[in-house]
Amino acid sequence: MITLTEENYIKAIYHLGKQGEETVNTNAIADSLKTKASSVTDMLKKLSEKKYAHYIKYQGVILTENGKKIAISIIRKHRLWEVFLVEKLNFTWDEVHEVAEDLEHIQSEKLINELDAFLEHPTHDPHGDPIPDKDGNFKQIEKILLSQAVVNNKYQCVGVKDTSSSFLKYLDANKIALGTEVTILHKEPFDQSIKIELNNNTITVSQNVAKNLFLKTV
Amino acid sequence: MITLTEENYIKAIYHLGKQGEETVNTNAIADSLKTKASSVTDMLKKLSEKKYAHYIKYQGVILTENGKKIAISIIRKHRLWEVFLVEKLNFTWDEVHEVAEDLEHIQSEKLINELDAFLEHPTHDPHGDPIPDKDGNFKQIEKILLSQAVVNNKYQCVGVKDTSSSFLKYLDANKIALGTEVTILHKEPFDQSIKIELNNNTITVSQNVAKNLFLKTV
DNA sequence: ATATAAATTTAGATTAATCTAAATTTATTG
């Protein structure tokens, strides 16, 4: 039996280690889960014991194949619930995260597969992140950060890196949504701010914004 | 902060004590939650401490007004999720209970009220039990057990007392669903079995069945 | 290469929930 806490650690290790590819440090996990390094050490021993991860003292941790599968299944649930909340229950994209954080731990194969069908097998969640299918398969669409975009080129918004409520509300206020098309007008060398055109309007966004908005070429 | 375990105890006390009206014994709770009496005693002290219940050593426990409110809110969530699973996700009425047992603990006012609206404010769950509204109000429809029905009278099935999978599957197999009309043909004094007519068919059901099927006069 | 800093682990407690076995209280019954 896997506990809710173990699931949260596994998911954190997966995300911090670039989809489970890289080794992750104790402190990184502690920061991410808002817990203490000593608590993390205890849990890493347990995850290792249970064969969810390979852990070497002082060297870091990486998920096993099984651990990766579990992580992907939790992420699938998290993102499907987010779609449900936005599409069916009138949640905004900045409201879904906390609730999905709990819903992702509900254990029922049938529940999640029926939810997937009910939502008509969505491929991306409200933040543009891909949703793994029943077998754990998914592909990242190729995307770049606005900060890496080229002047005069045209792009489409396809995702956010920061999913904090404040950033998402900023985007809402500036009418930047997934699917919105943007043209790069000017990149200011002084402060890395970027002038863009969208919805027949011209706005300037800070470097901070530019580093958290994903685009694809169109 | 209320824990999942506290919520399960509060719900059990509510149900065992006729909607929180009567005092409940330690052993009854232990049986209902499949735990030991000594564990129950510990939790009753805690619930009392937290003002969710009045507990007197050796005398039993009863919910406070606040405890009752919490119980009703959990039951509301449980039943709304059951409706969702059956109406939207193709669950059968014998499959919903365990999942709802977990979903009922998800904490989000918005989630449950939007779910309620999405389901168009259902008044009863798949087993015929009433769903409390946002303010905790609900009314039991007047219903009797099939075992108390009168020969020659006509009734409509409106609920089940036993919600076990085996009983619900028995009802399915015999085409007895909520809404089905039944006429009482004969009550056998020897074994309390009852001959009934439904769907233009005549069947005989055992006392055990008769004591777990709710009817209303039509 | 040695000292200092940073990261990590260990030691020892704490809290929630559970259990078994023993002690106590309440109920039943001859």
Added chain:
DNA sequence: CAATAAATTTAGATTAATCTAAATTTATAT
């Protein structure tokens, strides 16, 4: 109404998850 039975509580452990403070290991920087 005593004595036996049943119900309940207490005592003492255990497991999961967490914490603080101390010890240890690894990294960095003269």
